[in-house]
Amino acid sequence: MSNTRTVLCYGDSLTWGYDAAAPGRHALADRWPTVLGNALGEGVHVIAEGLNGRTTAYDDHLADADRNGARILPTVLHSHDPIDLVIILLGTNDMKPVVHGTAFGAVQGMERLVELIRHHAWSFAAEAPEILIVAPPAACETANAAFAAMFAGAREQSAMLASLYADLADETGCGFFDAGSVAKTTPIDGIHLDAENTRAIGRGLEPIVRVMLGL
Numbered sequence: 001m002s003n004t005r006t007v008l009c010y011g012d013s014l015t016w017g018y019d020a021a022a023p024g025r026h027a028l029a030d031r032w033p034t035v036l037g038n039a040l041g042e043g044v045h046v047i048a049e050g051l052n053g054r055t056t057a058y059d060d061h062l063a064d065a066d067r068n069g070a071r072i073l074p075t076v077l078h079s080h081d082p083i084d085l086v087i088i089l090l091g092t093n094d095m096k097p098v099v100h101g102t103a104f105g106a107v108q109g110m111e112r113l114v115e116l117i118r119h120h121a122w123s124f125a126a127e128a129p130e131i132l133i134v135a136p137p138a139a140c141e142t143a144n145a146a147f148a149a150m151f152a153g154a155r156e157q158s159a160m161l162a163s164l165y166a167d168l169a170d171e172t173g174c175g176f177f178d179a180g181s182v183a184k185t186t187p188i189d190g191i192h193l194d195a196e197n198t199r200a201i202g203r204g205l206e207p208i209v210r211v212m213l214g215l
Helices: 032-040 069-080 103-118 145-150 154-158 161-172 195-213
Strands: 005-011 044-050 085-089 130-135 175-178
Touching: 005 032, 005 069, 005 195, 032 044, 032 195, 044 069, 069 103, 085 103, 085 195, 103 130, 103 161, 130 161, 130 195, 161 175, 175 195
Parallel strands: 005 044, 005 085, 085 130, 130 175
Antiparallel strands: none
């Protein structure tokens, strides 16, 4: 049996690596799961499972992909079983008024994801993996009219996520990291990250991930 530790990074466009400047996708080396994996070194397999537009637990019918994170998560868990740690960086898309529009809704969705991981029918793991809840950087002001409309009210609501997610992590026995403590969103669209800020999340996560994996 392999001694390699497996870390699943479950997220949205911030994990996928959306580059607002192009627009396009950041280079593989700049995406935070890659940076985290390189920092952790051999013996840890970091899997990037990011989907543009993914929510915690809400439907968004504006894409042909299923963006409901709660509906897809069990399949992803089976795909990568056994897993030692699941890092969840979600909540930004929950801020869209058409999806939910509130930080409270994102917290409810995040709690559902924690429940799904804890009660999943693991086939090859002796126990459920550790869970690290990550609050996304808050939305910022932007002159991009389309994104400003799509995320109306998100600046105020997303600013509450770190505190609310920290409380949820305490209540559920999960780890917590505030990505906004090391990274800021770009004013190009108010939501996404430039290359340096997405790299910063990977670097910032390394210490807590090491602790949670017992490295």
